[in-house]
Amino acid sequence: MKIIVDAMGGDNAPEAIVKGAVDARDKLGVDITLVGRKEDIERCLGDTDRKGIEIVDAREVVTMDDDPSTATRRKKDSSMTVALNMVKNGHGDAVVSAGSTGALLTGATLIVKRIRGVRRAAMAPLLPSSENGFLLIDCGANAECTPEYLLQFAYMGGFYAKCIMGLDNPRVGLLNIGVEDSKGGELQHGAFKLLSEAAARGQINFVGNVEASSMLFGGADVIVTDGFSGNIALKTAEGVAKWLFTEIKTVFKSSAKNMLAAAMVKKDVKAISYKMDPNRVGGTALLGISKPVIKAHGSSNDEAFFAAIAQAKAFVEADIIGDIVKNIDNMKISEEA
């Protein structure tokens, strides 16, 4: 398997990206194509054994200042654009990038293209829970959605959950402002109907509405929502966790007694904050794109980038795209066919 790596994307590029990619070659047995400024990549590689590692030169870099909707088109020789074209043309099995989410999503949609019949690609990060975590889909790719998009997110999230969570029959919930069937606005009412129908056909294990307050306590493995509210939920969770750990750190430093106590529990408390760490899983798949494209967190260090490559490998091996293609007829609503 060959993983195409955007070596220039993310806060810690290219050093951490190259290091994570070399680790992936060593530990996962994948071949790696590093795309980016050759001299920068060479410098990072130093005297590393080059077996299974290829460099493809690309002179430009998509930055956070670029307009995401045009970045990959304007910067045709950027590492991101070149990497996406490579996977499109079959010169590798998956792309992993820690660059701009918006640019990667637009680029993947325009260059690699969506799976035929998929209305919108979606982002589905894995969040922690009292059970084994849950996928929240979509988390920001699509600010405005239709019920049909949400139905498709449910199917795609389900296939993905089977792969990365190892579940036979993932439970799908609809994010809503109450558990009663009638809650929410038009989008939720429409999605609830479509999800119930898919459940009646035995195609989705739909467990109904899920409130944001109970997401982390289990009950659903895949939680479906529009990209706006999904992003609000994801970012609120990240922000609240960060804020609480900042407050706890302040408490731990506030007196000699507390500092002593902190030293005693530090490791265990850190393990909790690790659960909320966006770097942990490493990457988020762009579900609905016709080839595997994995977004690594922008602040990825080498470990996180390694984890993103591991996820790309699992994504390819599980053939999630094949699952989606096989089921695409169930994922459309007749009115719009």
Next chain:
Amino acid sequence: MKIIVDAMGGDNAPEAIVKGAVDARDKLGVDITLVGRKEDIERCLGDTDRKGIEIVDAREVVTMDDDPSTATRRKKDSSMTVALNMVKNGHGDAVVSAGSTGALLTGATLIVKRIRGVRRAAMAPLLPSSENGFLLIDCGANAECTPEYLLQFAYMGGFYAKCIMGLDNPRVGLLNIGVEDSKGGELQHGAFKLLSEAAARGQINFVGNVEASSMLFGGADVIVTDGFSGNIALKTAEGVAKWLFTEIKTVFKSSAKNMLAAAMVKKDVKAISYKMDPNRVGGTALLGISKPVIKAHGSSNDEAFFAAIAQAKAFVEADIIGDIVKNIDNMKISEEA
């Protein structure tokens, strides 16, 4: 000042409600009208001094099983309905209820009515932050909103922030999925325009888009959004905080060493969880209703209910409704006038 209390609403009614109300009479110097089953209230009062306390008998109780959209109409002799009719008819200055949010909101809208010109009433709880906290408006009253509603939430939230947060010129932000002006969907684009125009007129201190991840770190005193995403943000924050403290509790109990450390920092860590406690502020005003109606948290104990009455008192004294009425012309958009 006379506060009308729905003595039968909430998980701990009537005991905690009556106790909190008696405390409010003692400490805040307000008169109290307790509405509910006379014999139950009498039993809770026991031999308490009755000075400044009046009981109004109401035989029915709105429960969480009642349909919120019809509860106050169907149960005309419920404590909630009677209390709302009393404030409407001037038999008191404010209503405080820990009963069903939906029923109270519908009841307040149908019985007490909105302020003339206000399109929708909204809920604006105070959330903690690294600064002095912030108001999130709306948090669930209106699943579907227009840009004009959000403009009105900004004005109403601003007046309320002046009162309960003591701010001269509260900073108003728009909850969005990125800080760039162009982020979000149609609703956010429309609201951003209206808020910018109001700021250009010098009427609102609009600070632009705010991401959910940074809400708790300050920068805005009032954060405006539709009721769906506001509810998702609020409930996610509550859920994540609860989940993290559950995890921390598990760590603290996991070994003798950790139990010792926990004993040393317990009080200080508890103070953090207290900040995230929905009972802390006590109540959430229903902004846009023509008389003060305060929703106390459903799980209010007597202290929380006391705090909700204190908030009702501050709301009346600050004459927030007068502020809204005086500014109603600025809060409408001409196209819809």
